[in-house]
Amino acid sequence: DGESSTDYFGSAGASSEVRWQSEQMQHGNDTIPEDSENVPDELQWPADQEMQNDTSTEFSGAGFSTPQQEHSGSEMLTPSSVNESGAMRFRNLDDIYDDTSEVELVDSDVEALLVEADEPTSYAEAAAHQEWKDAMDKEMQSIERNKTWKLVKLPVGKKPIGLKWVFKLKRNSNGEVVKYKASLVAKGYVQKYGIDFEEVFAPVARLDTVRMLLAFAANNGWKVHHLDVKSAFLHGELEEEVYVSQPEGYKVKGREQEVFKLSKALYGLKQAPRAWNVKLDNSLKKLGFRRCLSEQAVYTRGIGDSAVILRVYVDDLVVTGSNTEEINLFKKQMMVEFEMTDLGLLSYYLGIEVDQKEDFITVKQSGYARKVLEQFGMSECNSTKFPMEPGCKLNADKGGQQVDATEYRKMIGCLRYLLHSRPDLAYSVGVASRFMERPTVMHTKAVKQILRYLRGTINLGLVYVQGGCADKLVGYSDSDHGADAVERRSTGEMTFYLNENLVTWCSQKQKTVSLSSCESEFMAATAAAKQALWLRNLISEITREKPKTVTLFVDNNSAIALMKNPVFHGRSKHIDLKYHFIRECIERGQIVVRRVGTEEQKADVLTKSMAAVKLSVMTHLIGVRDLS
DSSP states (O other): OHHHHHHHHSSHHHHHHHHHHHHHHHTTOOSOOTTGGGSOGGGSOOTTOOOOOOTTOOOOTTOOOOHHHHHHSOOOOOGGGSOTTSOSOOOOHHHHHHTSOOOOOOHHHHHHHHHHTOSOSSHHHHTTSHHHHHHHHHHHHHHHHTTOEEEEOOOTTOOOBOEEEEEEEEEOTTSOEEEEEEEEEEOGGGOOBTTTBSOOOOOOOOHHHHHHHHHHHHHHTOEEEEEEETTGGGGOEEEEEEEEOOOTTOOOTTOTTOEEEEEEOOBTOTTHHHHHHHHHHHHHHHTTOEEOSSOTTEEEEOSGGGOEEEEEETTEEEEEESOHHHHHHHHHHHHHHSOEEEEEEOOEETTEEEEEOSSEEEEEOHHHHHHHHHHTTOTTSOOOSOSSOTTOOOOOOTTSOBOOHHHHHHHHHHHHHHTTTOGGGHHHHHHHGGGOSSOBHHHHHHHHHHHHHHHHTTTEEEEEEOOOSOOOEEEEEEEESSOOTTTOOOEEEEEEEETTEEEEEEEEEOSSOOSSHHHHHHHHHHHHHHHHHHHHHHHHHHHTSOOOOEEEEESOHHHHHHHHSOOOHHHHTTSOGGGGHHHHHHHTTSEEEEEOOGGGOTTGGGTSOOOHHHHHHHHHHHTEEEOO
């Protein structure tokens, strides 16, 4: 067993030596090999050590010394005292420490170690620090204040759900600790459907909506505010009968055997998100808000100068509008309904850094990008000017050396979250995402190339400028034909701009093989049409105005002709009926398709890998800027 041998000998090399000696024993050789002079001194058998045979000790695998032997520190196991598959010798830990030199930590090393262990994993660890004790006290006070439970005797036939303390440090964009958060979480994984819960779904707004609201606010010169609901899930009212055990450290004296019956939700319960969403929805409707049908997490109130737009993400509320007095009134109303924290102007949201200026708003993820580079050991790597080699065609690499799939998926997952502000990474990350099932060294090199590009472009982001013009939605659709080297499918891309501000984009492999570039462009435009209709309807609900026609730019004349009329029947009769959906949109006047030159096609950067100069030009064209 290499792992146990490493523990005793202090090095992987010693571990391999033990396994080698064990192999010698398995072949009937109980003596030290002739070339023992090549064995390190610490592994040599002592010449004056008398071989002892302890037949009363049993060993399995690599073997372990008995407590008596470890305590004495002087006795040593011999080949005759170990079974044929066991290790031949052990070293005492004291001997290992004697052979090593002490390493002194500098102040920065100590701080680094403390950062790794600053979030307790249990109540016992947290109770030793006053900050965490205060956080737990606040959580319990909040639960009591909301009348979340009452202490009762457990009914016959009922089982209580356990509780666990979860601790989290909340930081700002600079990594500084701004809050110690302790949450009492129910072990919801023991709940059973139909007994402990029924419906669990709760809507969550897309980040496309956040960017659209920021672009909408920037265009009109509005400020975006941020509110946080304290202990949001504790406000949700339960319909089921649920019992939980008393939390560690806060058991009622003299009634330790009793349990709490919940009247409101706790974090960890499967129905908690839905219960909170229902409670919030009812409260907002009482205040005069109307939920958007196109986006269930967006609410509006008022028209014109009194309009207030609200976007909900669990317990985070993002609100904007033209009238500051209306926004302040909304804040006061919400603080009556719930215990709220007014975080002021939106500056940091779900790992996204937002900077609001007088005439523009910037969005970037520089802090998150640095954490990603540090996590995968690439913070000091050499940067590169493109995320993927020009003309690179990744394949399955079936004969290649496999790597750790879990680590590969972690890298892909982190990079995919960066796409919320970095459209220039969409194509390369999308291609690398296709090989998560069986990644190899070739795929890992491609991902590290993306990380190296990220290292050199860490401050890139989006800028939303003030225009003051009427809301105008414009889209670009493009595709490459059969670029996927594995399945020969095309990649469809789209970008949409609200008043010249980039709000949504996508680079995705198409579902079927296309037989021509016209067909792949036609399929990509149909996918873009669906996104255009959603954005069009959402803008209409927010502004309370009639939906406007969306302009979609395509750079393929044959595809444009096929969208407008059923031409090229012989070459298009096999195309699935669902892709002809865009033709109906054009006939109803919802979408207008226009021709655009390839050099002005803003979606082109999402279709292929490019050289450094071309990539820099297209990145600027799409709307990405250096915000350093």
